[in-house]
Amino acid sequence: MFDDDESPVVRHEIALKTHHEGHTPMEHLVLGSKRQVxxxxxxxxxxxxxxSYYATVIGCNASGHCFSSRTPDLHVDSTPPHLAGFKTPMxxxxxxxxxxxxxxxxxxxxYGFYDQ
Incomplete structure (x- = not known):
């Protein structure tokens, strides 16, 4: 990571990808100096x-120095949560x-538990 108090960040780039060359919803987005999107x-x-998806963000300052950062993986799981408990009387x-x-x-x- 670089630190340059005299040269502001002038360009951000974002890519959203998945592992194993799978579905990529957003290859490359250039934001300019915007700080949120x-x-x-x-x-x-x-x-x-x-x-599992991850985002890569690249920030570049006016002097051309760039730094890249990668998010932790986000695993998409749309299965409903497992709700269960104990029946009365206990x-x-x-x-x-x-x-x-x-x-x-x-x-x-x-109740609500089962073996797979």
Whole structure:
């Protein structure tokens, strides 16, 4: 990274890509000196389920020095969250066996979980 107090950033470039040469919704966007942008993808370029995407941002100052930064991966997963829990009644009781040892008995019924 460079630091130059006398030369402002005059150009930003953004690229949004995926791994393995897959779907690339936005190859290259030159912003000039703008510091923020909102990108609306059309229906043919929405992010694909199961893909991991990352953005690369390049900033260049007036003297021509450029610095590149890459975001962490964003994995797109459109599957619904897994909602589950315990059904009522949830009961437990403490007892002592014939030797005087304390035992706790818990009775629970799960719902919403399944094995794949």
């Amino acid at each position: 909102t990108i609306a993808l059309d229906g043919n370029n929405w992010l694909h389920d199961g893909y 009961t437990w009781n403490k007892i002592r066996d014939n030797r005087g040892i304390a035992i706790t008995n818990v009775s629970l019924t799960w």
